[in-house]
Amino acid sequence: AALARAKNDAKARSAACFEDLISFLEMHGLSGAYALALSGNGVDDLATLLLLDEEALNEVLHRCDLEPMDEILLRDALRD
DSSP states (O other): OHHHHHHHHHHHHHHHHHHHHHHHHHHTTOOTTHHHHHHTTTOOSHHHHHHOOHHHHHHHHHHHTOOHHHHHHHHHHHHO
16 A cells, blocks of 8 residues: 555656646747657656756757747746
């Protein structure tokens, strides 16, 4: 029972972190759907995105294949 409760708690925390990432994207005029692309490239939460160095960010964004204007908006949001 304790293991199941711990798994449920971990899922809830993970979902909350993912929601933070979606909210951040949407707050900056980007589609929350980009959170799925980011997650598929190792960025599962907002903290991870905010802590990426320039080289890692470049690699992730290249793999995510964002629209050019959306990439500019995201980079501006990360600089603020």
